[in-house]
Amino acid sequence: MSSSIQRVIRLPGDQIIVDKNVSIEGSNINISLYKLSENTYVITTVSLQDIGEDDKKIRIIPLKGRYIPKEGDIVIGIVTDVTLSSWLVDIKSPYLAILNASDYIGKSFNPSSENIRKYLDVGDVVIAKIAQFDRTRLPILTVQDKGLGKVVSGSLIEIEPIKVGRVIGKKRSMITMLSEQTKCEFVVGVNGRILLRCPDPELEYVAILAIKKIEAEAHTTGLTERIKEFILNEKVKRGLIKFEG
Amino acid sequence: MKGSKPQLIAEGKRIDGRGPADLRQIRMEVGVLKNADGSAIVEIGNTKVLAAVYGPREVVPRHEEQVDRAIIRCRYRMLSFSTMGERKSPAPSRREIELSKVIREALEPAIISSQFPRTAIDIFVEVLNADGGTRTAGITAASLALADAGIPMIDLVAAVAVGKVDGVIVLDLNEIEDMYGEADMPVAAMPSMGKITMIQLNGVLTPEEFRYALRLALDGINKIYSLQKETLKKKFVEVEE
Numbered sequence: 001m002s003s004s005i006q007r008v009i010r011l012p013g014d015q016i017i018v019d020k021n022v023s024i025e026g027s028n029i030n031i032s033l034y035k036l037s038e039n040t041y042v043i044t045t046v047s048l049q050d051i052g053e054d055d056k057k058i059r060i061i062p063l064k065g066r067y068i069p070k071e072g073d074i075v076i077g078i079v080t081d082v083t084l085s086s087w088l089v090d091i092k093s094p095y096l097a098i099l100n101a102s103d104y105i106g107k108s109f110n111p112s113s114e115n116i117r118k119y120l121d122v123g124d125v126v127i128a129k130i131a132q133f134d135r136t137r138l139p140i141l142t143v144q145d146k147g148l149g150k151v152v153s154g155s156l157i158e159i160e161p162i163k164v165g166r167v168i169g170k171k172r173s174m175i176t177m178l179s180e181q182t183k184c185e186f187v188v189g190v191n192g193r194i195l196l197r198c199p200d201p202e203l204e205y206v207a208i209l210a211i212k213k214i215e216a217e218a219h220t221t222g223l224t225e226r227i228k229e230f231i232l233n234e235k236v237k238r239g240l241i242k243f244e245g
Numbered sequence: 246m247k248g249s250k251p252q253l254i255a256e257g258k259r260i261d262g263r264g265p266a267d268l269r270q271i272r273m274e275v276g277v278l279k280n281a282d283g284s285a286i287v288e289i290g291n292t293k294v295l296a297a298v299y300g301p302r303e304v305v306p307r308h309e310e311q312v313d314r315a316i317i318r319c320r321y322r323m324l325s326f327s328t329m330g331e332r333k334s335p336a337p338s339r340r341e342i343e344l345s346k347v348i349r350e351a352l353e354p355a356i357i358s359s360q361f362p363r364t365a366i367d368i369f370v371e372v373l374n375a376d377g378g379t380r381t382a383g384i385t386a387a388s389l390a391l392a393d394a395g396i397p398m399i400d401l402v403a404a405v406a407v408g409k410v411d412g413v414i415v416l417d418l419n420e421i422e423d424m425y426g427e428a429d430m431p432v433a434a435m436p437s438m439g440k441i442t443m444i445q446l447n448g449v450l451t452p453e454e455f456r457y458a459l460r461l462a463l464d465g466i467n468k469i470y471s472l473q474k475e476t477l478k479k480k481f482v483e484v485e486e
Contacts, residue, residue, distance in 0.1 A: 009478050009482070011392065011401070011474050011477050011478065012355075012392050012397075012398040012400055012401050013398075013399065013400035013435065013436070013437035013438070013474075014437070015437065031360055031397055032397065034357060034397070036399075042399050042438075044357060044397035044398055044399060045392070045396075045398075046393075046477060046481070062395070063395075063481065064283075064392075064393070064394070064395025065395040066282075066301060066361075066395060068361075094301040094302055094303065094361055094363075094364040095303070095363070095364070096303065135362050135363070136312070136362075219481060
């Protein structure tokens with residue numbers, strides 16, 4: 001990130017005036033900004049604003065917020081309830097999600113001849129995609145895609161959903177670095193759950209520490225480099241690699 | 246409980262040594278509870294209030310949900326050990342039920358509840374130590390907790406009480422001034438929006454006194470508001486270093 005960009009913390013109630021030819025960027029801006037009049041917006045959540053030399057765009061990065069489902073998102077859910085022909089899945093959002101048995105099995109499901117709990121029970125973890133959501137009804141999940149379905153191994157950690165973007169990084173830079181350094185396989189759910197599959201419990205512990213550090217420092221610049229250094233230090237401390245230089 | 250009335254103003258100073266337009270010492274902190282989505286503690290003089298916010302989350306019972314917006318539920322409570330003298334009964338009193346509603350209605354204009362239809366936002370305000378101005382401290386703490394929880398708000402809400410004691414309009418009343426004073430007026434406002442979200446008046450003020458009192462209250466609110474913003478900012482600046 002170039003040094004000409006300055007970051008300031010914005011709080012609810014701060015007003016920003018935006019000219020017509022200036023574009024606003026950032027995730028979730030429809031939630032973190034409230035339009036007051038033609039060119040005045042109010043910040044609604046604790047956010048960061050990038051002030052650069054370029055006057056043509058404003059970037060707002062919210063620092064707080066819950067996960068709101070969006071169609072096409074890959075999420076990691078935990079089954080919380082079982083009905084006759086579907087599961088209710090907690091996806092760390094205000095709304096529970098529905099996963100239909102027929103979707104999970106891939107053919108029509110007859111509850112009178114089969115027990116749904118044979119496939120998934122309360123407490124099971126699934127990787128799924130949001131198939132439908134419009135806020136008037138509960139989101140519908142699907143597992144009919146590559147890499148989706150029940151999770152049988154690995155460990156699950158939770159972070160704030162708003163900080164998932166930082167764990168992935170620009171062009172996946174952070175996540176690539178993490179898996180190179182820790183040899184772990186990461187599945188990142190947009191809802192703030194991350195699944196780790198690691199060859200070595202020590203490395204897994206380092207990876208968890210690194211993710212927690214990313215979460216705590218998500219709003220700072222030059223994070224990827226710092227995390228890389230942090231992982232190397234932790235690995236040296238644990239005797240996983242020898243100190244170099 | 247009412248004894249003989251003490252002298253509240255002597256030589257221009259109030260019973261605790263403040264001037265008429267002075268606030269008490271204020272301390273604020275956000276993110277004090279781990280389980281809550283957002284939390285804050287506010288101390289104004291001896292008054293100490295803890296606020297916690299949960300949500301937006303599923304509405305239980307279901308029939309209370311609104312299809313176009315989040316419902317906001319608020320519970321104000323004074324803990325058994327919060328008052329002086331006799332232990333306060335832990336059962337919600339009429340006063341607590343009323344204040345829960347008052348605090349909710351003071352915060353509702355700030356919260357953009359249409360962002361989360363069919364959900365509930367729960368606000369818990371617990372008074373740990375009461376020494377006057379618990380409702381205003383509660384509103385201040387709850388709005389910090391809401392911001393900490395990441396619930397979209399058009400502005401923070403800050404609140405303070407003004408009143409008349411011994412014929413003088415004073416800011417930020419404490420327990421004794423509230424008990425023996427002639428009038429008490431809590432005010433809550435969204436300073437950046439320039440809007441008042443709550444105003445109550447208990448007692449009698451002349452129109453001139455009222456205007457002056459309101460001006461005094463809004464000045465106090467602005468001071469509390471800037472403290473609120475500082476507190477929220479501090480949480481993130483600390484990590485950066």
